[in-house]
Amino acid sequence: MKRITLAFLSFAVLVGGSVAQAQDKYPFKPIKVVVPFGAGSATDIVIRIVGDQMRHELGQQIVVENKPGAFGILAIEEMVKARPDGYTLQVGNPGTNVLAPIIYKDKFKIDYDKEVVMVSRMGEVPLILAATVKDFAPKNYGEFIALAKANPGKVRYASVGVGSNNHYDTEAFAQWAGLKLIHIPNKGGGAAITNDLVSGDAQVALVNAASSAGVIKGGLLKVLAVMAEERMPEYPDAPTLKELGYASGKGLWSALYAPAKTPPEVLDAIHKATVAALKSAPVQEAFRKQMIKAVPNLSLADAKAWNEMEVAHWRKLTETVKVEKPE
Amino acid sequence: MEFFDNLAIGFGVALTPANLGFAFLGAMVGTLIGVLPGIGPIATIAMLLPLTFHLEPLSGLIMLAGIFYGAQYGGSTTAILVNLPGETSSVMTCIDGHQMARQGRAGVALAVAAISSFFAGCISTALIAGFAPPLAKIGQSFGAPEYFSLMLLGLVAAVVLAHGSILKAVAMIVLGLLVGLVGTDGNTGGTRFTFDIRELIDGIDVATLAIGLFGVGEVISNLSRPEEQRSVIAQKITRLWPTGDDFRRSWRAVLRGTALGSILGVLPGGGATLSSFAAYALEKKVSREPSRFGRGAVEGVAAPESANNAGAQTSFIPMLTLGIPGNAVMALMIGALTIHGIQPGPQIMSERPQLFWGMVASMWVGNLMLVIINLPLIGIWVQLLKVPYRFLYLAILLFCAIGVYTVNNSSAAVLLAAFFGVVGFILMKLDCEPAPMILGFVLGPLMEENLRRAMKIASGDPMIFVQRPISLGLLIAAALLLLIVALPAIRGKREEVFQG
Structure with missing residues (x-):
């Protein structure tokens, strides 16, 4: 109950606080983070875990607001339209903050590249190339490739939607491996595509390592390969796609973003608190339990450079990989 | 006796003072936020989520589950009193529940809702304790063809829902289907009926539609009457407690609702949502006096209330064994579990028996607490109806607006709900039932997606629907239902079914 009172109080402070602007050092009131x-x-x-720790670093509550919709555009624009004072931030992932500004550029009412900056990456979860056990024989990567090559246009893969980063990632991999697969999109998100594999609607998919762990352990899915920097201790026999020669495989990351017009000293304070929270013991412990790796960018310049690299990577991907692109 | 062993493990942990306290806290908070639809369960649970970081996983889950049932129960309270469905699951409760309230039987409706829910909770708890592993298997065998056939059966049953002309019922279902199409087509990524409004890209939320059609529509309709006829209670409040006749009428409905809800709840992803619709349709179909439905039939409250509670309970099976959330609240519970490093999966029953069975036992405890909390409150809720309508309607509209806004923190949704309020009012004037429209809205997109997916799986061969045994069974059931409606020999009966 205390927490509720606290949340209500912080809300009251949030509303009242905007009247008395900026006499104090940042932050003097709770910080809102919009989640798409x-x-x-x-x-x-991820942001709830990190935010809980940032509260200790900054001495202010982090209030999470969920605003899903329109590929993340609604959340991003809510942040950009707020005053760029460091009290409204946004978290995103490769889908909302890299891919959407590229392929849905015309749906934005703002110029994303000019209005949004990356503060730091936060966490990265490995993706697993998993296969169903239902009427699907391959037990490892080699057998899967052999089967898919022998049956072009027969093996089905699931993704979280047409034009999603998950869709592009899988198509890019298939193109590299020389496979022709059938796409079974599911708007229901990560848990839904795991279920598509369990029920046999789809046969392979790139799934979040954390949310699929229990189902894999229960023998309903097989691990073919891991999309991450190194092999996972949980699946020591599963090769990484990198080992197999596929260079652009990366886990699913999340990052914190701020309006580009935020004063530099405020950006700096947010960056410091984010990195400190990511390095703290409670966050590391909570991340470890969910197979998330903390991946802070050590400086704002580093975050900027990393972001540019990622944007270039996805830009190339969207140009070279052919998907049934939505119009 | 595995059944008793399981329950013993469960009650062993669920009945510790601390966990009893969490169950009570959850049920209490849930009831309050359910009755005041301003703050929905999702917002509340999200706020309380960081608190569960520091709790035992089971205690956290028990509290969140309590909020979930409590809110669902509270949602029925507003459905009955002011025709405002707090959640999708209470849409069907509005129909006869609110009519009962208008006849001065609000107390009876509330009591029947509480008792039916509790009874359904007891049965489904026992069902889970006895048959969780095989029930989990059913969920895993449902692929696209099975879902399609199930939705088809649901749509056929939907025709029975209406209590006006069959033509109007079909028209409402089609209207619902069309509204359901708004948004992105899952298979191509193309957008439909979005008119370049970005808030429509992900479609319309069912809460927005239901609150608009029922809640706002009812307010407009009441305001259009002369002032002296506006009061919610047209007749004097007769009594608060159900009579022997009420019990006699509802016990079969409760049993059927519980059975239907328990089965549908096991299906991953939205099975529980269908349970109250299905139970209401079934009850109307088997009733000897179907014309009473929609006019304050007590069975029309008992059936959907028992079904949605049974469905809510059994939907914990796909959540815990597959990690598939049946709704947004359950998605949060999965979040609460994973924070503690607990991965939902089929092995959770053997690996964490205390967590799994503790959870099951706490469902029963939570249901009992809801009855204890709510039965004494009925008198107070009924008094609320004595508030003059000129004050009450402002509060209802305010709660509608906040409730719709908090689903996605979207002000566009509030405007949409207002729009559907006007639509709801027009439909009322035309004597068209909004319930089949909601059903079409929910079923249509699911049916389309699963049909197209099944076609992809079978490379375009429609035989897939009859080759899979479960799918075939469901199609046969749908055909039989159609036959019953169409057969001239029982036309007399049909006339009765569709009589207004």
């Missing part, structure tokens, strides 16, 4: 996904989603959990 529903509460309980992977990205939402």
Whole structure:
């Protein structure tokens, strides 16, 4: 109950505080972080864990607001339209903050590249190339490739939607491996595509390592390969796609963003608090339990450079990979 | 006796003073936020989520589950009193529940809702304790063809829902289907009926539609009457407690609702949502006096209330064994579990028996607490109806607006709900039932997606629907239902079914 009171109080402070502007040092009131996904989603959990720790670093509450919709555009614009004073931030992932500004550029009412800056990456979860056990024989990567090559246009893969980063990632991999697969999109998100594999609607998919762990352990899915920098201790026999020669495989990351017009000293304070929270023991412990790796950018310049690299990577991907692109 | 062992493990942990306290806290908070639809369960649970970081996983889950049932129960309270469905699951409760309230039987409706829910909770708890592993298997065998056939059966049943002309019922279902199409087409990524409004890209939320059609529509309709006829209670409040006749009428409905809800709840992803619709349709179909439905039939409250509670309970099976959330609240509970490093999966029953069975036992405890909390409150809720309508309607509209806004923190949704309020009012004037429209809205997109997916799986061969045994069974059931409606020999009966 105390927490509720606290949340209500902080809300009251949030409303009242904007009257007395900026006599104090940043931050003098709670900070709102807009999440482009529903509460309980992977990205939402990351900011709630990190935010709980940032509260200790900054001495102010981090208030999470979930605003899903329109590929993340609604959340991003809510942040950009707020005053760029460091009290409204946003978390995003490669889908909302890199891919959407490229392929849905015309749906934005703002110029994303000019209005938004990356503060730091936060966490990265490995993606697993998983296969169903239902009427699907391959037990490892080699057998899967052999089967898919022998049956072009027969093996089905699931993704979280047409034009999603998950869709592009899988198509890019398939193109590299020389496979022709059938796409079974599911708007229901990560848990839904895991279920598509369990029920046999789809046969392979790139799934979030954390949310699929229980189902894999229960023998309903097989691990073919891991999309991450190194092999996972949980699946020592599963090769990384990198080992197999596929260079652009990366896990699913989340990052904190701020309006580009935020004063530099405020940006700096947010960056410091984010990195400190990511390095703290409670966050590391909570991340470890969910197979998330803390991946802070050590400086704002580093975050900027990293972001540019990622944007270039996705830009190339969207140009070279052919998907049934939505119009 | 595995059944008793499981329950013993469960009650062993659920009945510790601390966990009893969490169950009570959850049920209490849930009831309050359910009755005041301003703050929905999602917002509340999201706020309380950081608190569960520091709790035992089971205690956290028990509290969140309590909020979930409590809110669902509280949602029925507003559905009955002011025709405002707090959640999708209470849409069907509005129909006869609110009519009962208008006849001065609000107390009876509330009591029947509480008792039906509790009874359904007891049965489904026992069902889970006895048959969780095989029930989990059913969920895993449902692929696209099975879902399609199930939705088809649901749509056929939807025709029975209406209590006006069959033509109007079909028209309402089609209207619902069309509204359901708004948004992005899952298969191509193309947008439909969005008119370049970005808030429509992900479609319309069912809460927005239901609150608009029922809640706002009812307010407009009441205001259009002369002032002296506006009061919610047209007749004097007769009594608060159900009579022997009420119990006699509802016990079969409760049993059927519980059975239907328990089965549908096991299906991953939205099975529980269908349970109250299905139970209401079934009850009307088997009733000897179907014309009473929609006019304050007590069975029309008992059936959907028991079904949605049973469905809510059994939907914990796909959540815990597959990690598939049945709704947004359950998605948050999965979040609460994963924060503690607990991965939902089929092995959770053997690996964490205390967590799994503790959860099951706490469902029963939570249901009992809801009855204890709510039965004494009925008198107070009924008094609320004595508030003059000129004050009450402002509060209702305010709660509608806040409730719709908090789903996605979207002001566009509030405007949409206002729009659907006007639509709801026009439909009322035309004597068209909004319930089949909601059903079409929910079922249509699911049906389309699963049909197209099944076609992809079978490379375009429609035989897939009859080759899969479960799918075939559901199609046969749908055909039989159609036959019953169409057969001339029982036309007399049909006339009765569709009589207004």
